[in-house]
Amino acid sequence: FRVIKHLELSFAESATLFYGENGAGKTSILEAIDFLSRGRTFRSRRLAPLLRRGSQTLTVGGTVVEGNHATRLGIQKTAGKTILRCNQEKAKSISGHASHLPIVCMHPDSHQLIQGGALNRRNYLDWSAFHVEPDFLLRWRKYNKCLRQRNYILRQMGGTTRGLAEWTQKLSIIGESIDQARSKIFKEVNTIFAEYNDKLLPEAKISLNYYRGWPS
Secondary structure: OOOOOOOOOOOOOOOOOOOOOOOHHHHHHHHHHHHHHHHHOOOOOOOOHHHOOOOOOOEEEEEEEEOOOEEEEEEEEOOOOOEEEEEEEEEOOOOHHHHHHHHHHHOOOHHHHHOOOOEEEEHHHHHHHHOOOOOOHHHHHHHHHHHHHHHHHHHHHOOOOOHHHHHHHHHHHHHHHHHHHHHHHHHHHHHHHHHHHHHHHHOOOOOOOOOOOOOO
């Protein structure tokens, strides 16, 4: 994985700090943890930059301990194939890894959550909802399927509205459900934000607001 040929690590229960010279591989370790959770990293969606020079395959594995329960996760990736494993069995989706190993990264592009477009903030709320609501991922997938189907009908309509109303209704119902999940997460985040605002910037009262894409 990047500059790392082989490495085994264990972590403290409270916090672990990595320090060392530039280019020693500190960020690569953090990337590897992110990769084990999401199948990509905060620095790259492509495989090529993650491969150690001269290698065609990378493998990352880890054991996640929650209370008395341990889950073993693994990813092996080549240019044409990805193998996911959970407790020694092949897994179908990376979402299973993410549910066992929830990751929040803070990195040089994290300011995009504030300065970037609305997509960044939706993704943040959706990622949080995925980890606290068991059926959120299923709803999110259904919503995106409806959205793609409805957009396809709009492009192919040619003056007819056949099928449009049905997909619009489905999109509205699932969209309301996703909106409720996002709103719930936002309220929790807003409470924490207000607490830190009072501690760090008591002289500046900053508020967060949630805007959905339609009138209440």
